[in-house]
Amino acid sequence: MPPRNIPLWIKIPYTAFLAVLVPFYWRTYGPVNFLWFCDIALLVTLPALWLESPLLFSMQAVAIALPQLLWVADFAARLAGIHLLGVAAYMFDAKIPLFVRGLSSFHGWLPFVLVWGVRRLGYDRRAALAQTLVALVLLPVCYFLTSPPPAPADNPTAAVNINWVFGPGEAVIQTWMAPASYLALQMAFWPLVIYLPTHLALKALWGKPQAA
Numbered sequence: 001m002p003p004r005n006i007p008l009w010i011k012i013p014y015t016a017f018l019a020v021l022v023p024f025y026w027r028t029y030g031p032v033n034f035l036w037f038c039d040i041a042l043l044v045t046l047p048a049l050w051l052e053s054p055l056l057f058s059m060q061a062v063a064i065a066l067p068q069l070l071w072v073a074d075f076a077a078r079l080a081g082i083h084l085l086g087v088a089a090y091m092f093d094a095k096i097p098l099f100v101r102g103l104s105s106f107h108g109w110l111p112f113v114l115v116w117g118v119r120r121l122g123y124d125r126r127a128a129l130a131q132t133l134v135a136l137v138l139l140p141v142c143y144f145l146t147s148p149p150p151a152p153a154d155n156p157t158a159a160v161n162i163n164w165v166f167g168p169g170e171a172v173i174q175t176w177m178a179p180a181s182y183l184a185l186q187m188a189f190w191p192l193v194i195y196l197p198t199h200l201a202l203k204a205l206w207g208k209p210q211a212a
Contacts, residue, residue, distance in 0.1 A: 005120050011049045014113075018046055021103050028100075032146050033159035035138065038064050041114070042106055048117065057117035058127030059134070062198050068111040075108055115202075123206040128199035132191040139165055139190070143183050148173055 021042075025033055033039060041060040048056035070085060077084035078092055088108075091101050148166040151158045161167060165183055167174035174182055 006049050006052050006117065010113075014049055015046060017106070018042070021106070024103065028157050029159040030155075032162060035142055035146065035162045036159070037135075037138075037163055038068060038107060038110070040138075042110060045110065045113065045117075052121060054118070054121040055124040055127060055130070057114060057121055058124040058202065059131045061111075061114040061118050061123075061202060062127045062131045062195050063134075065111045065114055065202075066194050066198050068107055071107045072111065118202055119206050123202040125199075125203055125207055127202075128191075128195050131195055135190045135195075136187055139163060139183065139187050143179075 025039070034043065041064045044056055044060050047053065048060065071087050074085040075088035075091060078088055083089075090096055091104065093101075142162040143165040146162045146165075147158070147160045149160045149171045151160050161170050161172070163186075164170070164172075165186060166172075166179070167182075177185075
């Protein structure tokens, strides 16, 4: 039997965490909530762990490592009493149950798991192109098949504005350009501003030769 690169003490707790989070999120926010880039990364990391797949790890690191590290920076700034970006402000909202905030803590530790996995298994250079193709399909799906804000009154916790395709914030609808133009801007923004620099950094640090 080949040696494991990812130890069981990581795989099993991760699986247990998802076993709690997935049904709770499904019931509370609805199944479309799992179209968020960060939630997709959380789900895909499960098979990445068990299959020990460099490509799956690399794709999700490209997808969310940079934005989620900004979440971490915002969270750390809040702990220090500094209002930085506001994306992690809900973690300090006493009106949100501690259990819910505990589940959402994955935004803080998942990017480190992904970068650790890439370091452990190597960076697959196909990841940036593969993740770009995912985003170019997913963003229009979110735009055409999910709801803009606000959430409906009869279901106030329903997920809306998935991946911010209607505006920069879960409760924001942008009005400064045509909606189709904003969607096109999003489809360029993620590959060029988020994926490309992450790809270059991971390739330089832990790049593997491209598979045949």
